[in-house]
Amino acid sequence: MDTVVLLLITGLGLGALYFLVASGLSLIYGLMGVLNFAHGSFLTISAFLGWEVGRRVSDGTWTGLALSAVVGIVVGAVVAALTELLIIRRLYERHIEQALVTVGIALASVALFEGIWGTDPIYTERPAWLTETTEILGARIPNDRFLLIACAGLVLGGIVLFLRRTRYGLIIRAGVENRHMVTALGIDVRRSFTLVFAIGGAAAGLGGVLASVYYGYVSAHLGSVLLIFAFIVTVIGGLGSLTGAAIASVLVAVLQQFANYYLGGTGDLVVVVALAAVLLVRPRGLMGKAA
Amino acid sequence: MTAASDASARPAPGAGPILRVAGLTGRITGQTVIEDVSFEVPATGVTALLGRNGVGKTSTIRSILGLIERTGSVELGGIRIDAMPTHRIVQFGVGYVPEDREVFAGLTVAENLRLAERDAAPRREFIARLFPDLVARRDQRAGTLSGGQQQMVSLARALVNENRLLLVDEPTKGLAPRIVDEVAAALGEAARTVPILLVEQNLHVIRALADRVVVLSGGRVVFAGAASELLDDEERVQRLLGVHDASEAA
Amino acid sequence: MNRRTLALVAGGVALVVALALLPLLALDVPGVLPGPTYTPGTLQLLAFAMLIAALALSYRMMFGLAGLLSFGHALFFAAGAYGLGMILELLAPAEWPSELVFLVAILATLVFGLVLAATVGALALRVTGISFAMVTLAFAQAGSVLIRRNAATTGGDEGLPLDITHVPDGLVGVLNTRNLYWMALGILVAVYLVVLWVERSRAGHVAEAVRENELRVRVIGLRPYDVKLLVFIVASVLAAVAGMGYLLLQSGAAPRVATADFTLTLLVIVVLGGVGARWGAIVGGIVYTLLDQRLTALAGSDAIAALPDVLRVPLSEPLFILGTLFVLVVLFLPGGIAGIPKRIATGTRQDPVEPKEATDA
């Protein structure tokens, strides 16, 4: 029982991380048709800069962490928005080229990060509470999982509110369905492209800082690893669906944890098998719009 | 047909055509779908754009709006709009009712309408009067509406703003006869204040609404003139549109 | 055959002969090659470049011809390299004649690649466009994980050294780099011919039509799925062949060749060279490999070390330069290197790739 609880909550924590990456990926793809390989780089740069600022101000304290999170969010949003404005936009509606250009950005940026911060992971200091555990139903749960889950919950709630309550949210929801019709109603849908990039970048930025808490280090490859799972999550959840991304994040991460524990560390493989199974039964994903 | 719909009586002196299309060529994924299309839409009344299936009517409308790659010149009220992006053209005063409605299925009726509102003072009462059914269903998801109701939403999206021109693509496609009449009535009402370029297959509706017709064939304009001139010529209708005049036969 | 094709064929043959003669010559191209063409170091680099070119060629067939944007091509290259490596190791104790064992190992690897390609292709092709890209990426990732995790059989992060028990002597050792070079050239030519054959075949034409307009092909009664699967399998098996060559040339396989980054590198090569032409992939492969090697050499040079940090850090990362170059090519040089002559000829700045609506599931 306690093992199951541990695996479930740890899975939820990892799922929270996946969701922070996948939510942006899914929205960006849904609205613009862009598969954003640079998304992992938004995460990594935010993690590094968040860490650099946090440790200088107050290393290993809650203040430091909060500051890191704010820096991460801002950096993620700004870098993502600039990427859209300066590069993606030039290739408007050319989806393959857009994906290619983000591949180039990803390769170049990871190399640059390696150049600046080295190839080895840099271990980070965390507030003491986060390194301790709390007992729930006999399971000793690492406290950082709760932070991750809470943050992802807030982000999910925030994005949902934004999508439901604001005019830009309305435009984005409509655009995910049919962006040409949105322009045909006299709306400059490109402005919401930048916005979606910024939102996705902010979520990924927060994800970067939280990933450094979860793994206990920052590294140039932090984003690349998470990105692949986030891709899988987005496909399973259904491209363009935020709810789908949330559900799939949890499913994938929990499945991964259980397989790692009970099936001898085969989590990554089981996830790929799950992906294949979903595609066989339901090619558009759990919540994706009909093809 | 009244004398007012006579082509020679229009355009009224001083007021040029609202839309002037010249040498318009449209491409979809590199393939030419319309070629060198030229015609004018007068500043009042309904101009019907006709032609057999697949001749390029929808493509013409979409080219005017910049929704597909195009070359040639398009003037709205004497101003070139062919270099503008779609949203600018629409903001310039063009209402669009697309073929197959294209309502946002996941959004509610109210949200569909709210999205379309561009003016500071959108004409909500006018819409409510024209389509009372939509008021009752404002919180229903547009995807769950009947075809006729979806068409009302699509029309309402265009009519909620003051426009200088409406582009309406097959608004009666696949609708029950009673709904066809309702849609036609709404268009007739709208036409009193705004010129309309209407793509329509139903000759009955064309007869009731159109003042002028433009006929496409093989991606080009083959006839442009008064509606009566074409519609009274059974043989020509048959040849150009490939349809029997059902309203005549009935 | 008209005169143009004849000239092209003659030119191609002459080029292959010239390449075949390189190891016997002492050409020195300072700045491009690390030394004269007969030296093992240079031959090794050139052979590697040709294998990468062969791999890029197979990737181009999938992406350029059939429009399949796969992010998992590295999986099949790795399947060739690791497959052959593991089978050779497995068969090392076997008592049969070495030639036979070597042949059996190669055949078994081919079958393995074929089965893997058919399985992955059949599944991944159930979706199209960007979803297809992601699914292939996921499979490749699984392969990469498998290789890293099963250190006992694959060598894990250390890589898999080549077990030379049954490898013909002529393909072993620095002194025989020449033979390995010829082998790489042979693989490149063979892959080229197969690709040419597929592209000219009925299936190739259909694949091209599928890329342009899937709907129309469906209308004329062919199943786009079958054609795409065929192209996918052929391209994947060719990648496995290149992978086997790589194992022999490098006397081992490194886990890097199974990663998503390696596939992305391939994509960079193909786009850099130009998706529009076969020779683009070859030129791209060779240019990229040489550039990568030279940039790495440059990164370690004193000239770079003396620069201030702002310049030194980016310039000492070859992938940063290549990635940036790639972004610039996509933005400003659609059509890649292979597109340049046409651009000059027509004087047009127009983009040969039409903006296309994605038809994703």
Ligand SMILES: Nc1ncnc2c1ncn2[C@@H]1O[C@H](COP(=O)(O)OP(=O)(O)OP(=O)(O)O)[C@@H](O)[C@H]1O
């Ligand atoms: N997305 C597309 N890809 C390729 N060809 C297209 C596409 N859309 C339309 N076409 C082609 O363009 C031509 C004109 O189509 P269009 O929809 O404009 O005709 P239409 O006159 O509106 O027909 P209908 O009366 O059936 O609505 C047709 O031959 C059609 O096959």
Ligand SMILES: [Mg+2]
């Ligand atoms: Mg039409």
